[in-house]
């Protein structure tokens with residue numbers, strides 16, 4: 001059964017859906033147009049499966065959908081939408097709306113949907129997308145392999161003397177060469193900057209004695225990888241060496257607990273309890289991981305409150321970290337898939353501390 005038909009199966013309590021471009025539209029239809037932020041590009045679908053795509057004329061040669069109305073810059077797309085809603089018998093009820101739809105579109109659309117209750121589309125797609133099939137896992141494995149390769153290429157080139165920004169650019173270039181794009185802007189955080197989990201790469205030069213956090217991911221046919229490795233430039237301070245081993249062991253223990261039937265929060269608590277027992281609990285300031293797929297952050301989140309029971313085919317990261325202001329930080333992250341009684345790592349780059 002194709003994904004759109006499967007989606008229709010979930011629409012019992014809804015009249016239909018309004019879907020703008022993004023990972024849900026791609027997942028359901030394969031349509032993934034670029035640069036649609038400004039002009040309305042909208043798939044309207046009713047629970048019977050009838051649909052019309054309203055798309056800017058700029059995409060005429062690119063988009064191939066059974067029923068499409070192209071609109072030119074001189075036209076008002078909302079007048080077209082009004083007609084389409086009537087044609088598809090979408091006049092009242094509950095309608096699913098893409099969560100990431102721009103407010104400027106939503107404000108205009110709401111005026112046409114006064115009798116509707118708008119419901120986030122993710123209420124349905126979250127459930128569909130959380131369990132990956134074999135084909136999706138193959139694509140994620142490929143995205144993960146690219147991340148591993150880029151890591152090894154970067155450490156063989158060396159980091160000493162380069163700025164964080166330069167390293168981030170090199171990572172991005174390598175990813176774009178090998179895959180389809182980056183999952184997110186690479187994080188390169190050296191020395192004291194490694195204490196900021198989402199550090200923006202700066203002009204700071206990497207030098208001997210630094211610890212360096214490298215966090216990046218590749219996209220392959222839409223699917224993301226996300227890897228973090230922390231390396232040492234020469235000899236690093238003893239405390240950071242200790243912190244590194246605590247994080248490495250916490251990551252390993254959390255990974256070893258992954259299996260079908262366990263709750264997401266239980267994986268989080270294994271990493272968290274270990275780090276706390278070693279005296280660093282207050283420095284582990286984020287969840288242990290997040291689901292990964294077409295989006296770099298999606299369900300299942302591996303956090304202390306998530307009661308979600310893990311199932312075969314779910315994919316997520318395991319990435320505990322310890323961050324100490326003024327000193328630095330360590331994070332080690334792998335992408336993992338649940339395979340029955342155990343998990344399998346999709347990223348496999350060395351986890352022992354690498355000294356460059």
Ligand SMILES: CSCC[C@H](N)C(=O)N1CCC[C@H]1C(=O)O
Pocket residue numbers: 184197198215216226227228286287289290296297319
């Ligand atoms: C999408 S930007 C952050 C990417 C990074 N790999 C990441 O997911 N995290 C870094 C700190 C924890 C974790 C997060 O939950 O943001």
